[in-house]
Amino acid sequence: MRQEMEEALRGNNADYLDLRIEKRNTSHVVYRGKEMEDIGRAGSQGGSVRALVKGGWGFVSFDDLSRLRDKVKLAIAQARMAGNEKSQIATLPPAVHLFDGDGGAGYRAVPLARKKALVEEYNQLLWSVPRIQTSNIGYGDVYKRVVFANSEGSYIEQERTDFVLRLAAIARDGADVQQAHLSVGSLGNFNAVTGLHRQVKEMAERAVQLLSAPKVTGGEFPVVLDPVLGGVFTHEAFGHLSESDFVYENDAVREIMVLGKKFGQPHLNIVDGAAVPGLRGSYKYDDEGVPATKSYLIRDGILVGRLHSRETAAKMGESPTGNARALDYHFPPIVRMTNTFIEPGKVSFQDMVGEIKEGIYARNWYGGTTSMEMFTFSAGEAYMIRNGKIAEMVRPVVLTGNVFTTLGLIDAIGNDLDMNQGGGCGKGAQSPLPVSNGSPHIRISRCLVGGR
């Protein structure tokens, strides 16, 4: 394939060209209620070409790998239609990297029967909890090989395997339906989704307990977030704002995101990086062939960096960070997070909670989203904090805040970093992209909580 790809890219009249060819295999097992609903396999193969001419981009995706040169020509013609300025992309030495993984052996070593048996085992465990109305479990995995080549001489082969398991237990009392969730994932390690029996049982019990839990009265509260929800908070409340494609051509936003701006107190440090190994957002090269990095976004409370593609880096006069990612060959790479987390501080969980008279301890994620200025995220599990102690369980809560003020309201950072690997990120139509996020326990002095 290498020769055909390099051949197709040679001698064209464009400022920049790249070509990605991808092959993927997936399998899935779905249980709904006591019965298995769906088990299946899928395979796909395809590619895409990207062309840059006078600042305009052309993009062609295809399933048919023949006549690559025609596809390159089409992308160039499209880019020419869109272009009307000088092309700018960060300069980068060409890189060559060949497959160095197991060629999918680890993926193939887990037979479909084993995956089905695992999900069935969890489902039976879940149903062993009295008063469970029903269950939903989805297991999915992806093995993919991506080959990248560009007009500057880079040629990069990479492969990865992702495992994701999502479980929900549903309890019901008349018209009142309550649910509890668990999501786990791993880059390359099937064992990360096995052995979760205790957590699965606890989840099912929690769904039942929720039926008798009261709803919170909405308002502003001090909240303590566990590492999983703290990770989702970091991703939604700050991570998306650090994606430079939102910033680079918008003068008003460039002004409010100027490096050196104070976002939090001096104890706050936020990092993103695919170069942090072994996590769901980890890789060696991004989908533009830029080597992965680990970047500080906030250091000692001050904005010090942001996430870049080659184009956003060049247009902002900053260094590329290796954060251009594409969901698959149907999409061009755009600026995305990888592994995003708050670095641990010094406060113990006891001290953090001990200082709160009335507040909320929120755990586990259910969802999250951001508008860039405002964010919302929802807990899977919540408890009142009363007079410095964790008190009664309440119905899960949705929390909201302003990106520019809430980071500054983090007034305690725990000493217990943990990563949430069960999530996926959506941006535009590209969802879910494997990412991880994490945090120690953190306390936000005031946060708006929805409720009756």
Place this chain on the structure above:
Amino acid sequence: MTGSESIGIILGQAQKVAAEAEVFQMRTEETPVRFETNRLKQVMSRQGVVTALRLVKDGRTGFATISGQDGAGEIVAMALETAPFGAPAKFTLPARMEYTGVEVLDPGVEKVSVEEMMGLGQGLIDRLKAHTPEIVCEGAVAKVVAEVRLVNSRGGAVSFRKSLFVLSMEGMVTRDTDMLFVGDSEASCRPIRDNETVARSIIDQLEHARRRASVSSGRLPVIFTPRCVAGALMMPLSMGFNGKIVMQGASPLGKKLGEKVFSDQFSLYEDATIPFAARSRPCDDEGVPSQRNVLIDRGVVGCFLYDLQTAALAGTRSTGNGSRATGGLPVTQPSSLVIGEGKTSFEDMVKDMREGLIVEELMGAEQGNVLGGDFSGNVLLGYKVEGGEIAGRVKDTMVSGNIYEALRDIVAVGQRSRWVGGMLKTPPLYLPRLSVVSKG
């Protein structure tokens, strides 16, 4: 090899090893042009073909999909591998049947040039900039032509072509760290020739948000605009009427068939037969002819939605809602949803409120206990009503409630409906007092 030949070959191979088989194939050609920072940024073209095989072997369902031309030879083996673990097949594939012509193809879509698409998007941006010079717009114009083919071992066969045209635009106005987001979209099987609908809607949003207002915390009457109805209410309602969820006993509507659960002002239809609607089709992804399903008739629960397998398990018939959008076996999903029009004008709803809220976009509404009908979200775009008039945009405000309670006690239904993003046609809804918490 043409499409019809290849799926015929796959069906033939599958029939040699399995009792029943069905091959579904969809080819798409999509041409989107994307705008960023008020100008054209990218021209794209996407071509793809997906083939899915479902077979029944020893009473169990096997399934596999292949994207791309290659690998059609492997698909039978892949599906066979999954069959021993598959769910017991309860469905009967539809045999030869008549399909009434649902209009979903306008040859004009294919003929729209990239230059015309560029002009449509840029024209919209220029119009919004003329209204609000500091607006920064991002959006897309796209045309899609899809070809669907389906054959099964009981002689069922159908093929159709469908066109789709989409215009979507979002604008952002930044003042210090205050950001205002406005936007709208339009989708149809016919070409969209002018920007009027989307431009009008976005300009109205900009006008209403011009001033700022603060709202008090407490229980306030709330109007959901059509965009908010789509964003906040459709997901929980779709789940409530999903036959699978009903069968699992997880829908609050489960045992309420024929009962009055909602306000008698509220009617809801699911309809894949509306001519040229973005989600219309002559049949679903299992070859079951499209029909109009009355989900709520003046407050009374009329029916639930089913695909073939779920219907068989529930002892009923498919309502034509088998969807392959998830990439796995067909699951139940609604096509277009339509909320019946009422008698009250939007202006009269506003006039009726002493203090209240109009919500245009509720961010995070789908993040709560959706199955139970709970919603809770940040008012990303919404306006305070004071003494019967729109006073200005509110911020730092959350609205929470439960759809089953809110739609039971609905105050009024708007008399004029509109399409939102090609998926829902709805008037504005005037809801009873909901919990509002605000930083003020």
